[in-house]
């Protein structure tokens with residue numbers, strides 16, 4: 873009489889580091905990466921200047937100034953996160969589904985974090 877047992881070695885054959893998929897499916901060239909990083913840094917500076925200007929006029933406290941501030945903060949947040957992803961090595965893949973973002977999309981919007989399909993499903 874023999875009862876089937878699960879082989880003890882089974883679990884050890886799955887390397888955990890292969891399942892944590894943080895790298896994009898394609899790699900940016902160093903020149904492309906530097907170019908996108910420079911644009912992100914430039915945008916961050918622009919948004920910081922914009923927020924400083926809006927805060928200087930904060931006594932105006934009207935709805936337009938408030939929505940401008942909110943939009944500038946959101947944009948600054950996106951840009952800062954994109955720079956963080958670049959440092960972590962996850963830049964270039966969709967934050968939601970993990971698929972590689974097309975380079976044309978990154979060139980248009982370097983701070984974008986999701987592919988078109990995921991952005992669309994988040995908006996509905």
Ligand SMILES: [Zn+2]
Nearest residue numbers: 966969987990
């Ligand atoms: Zn996606």
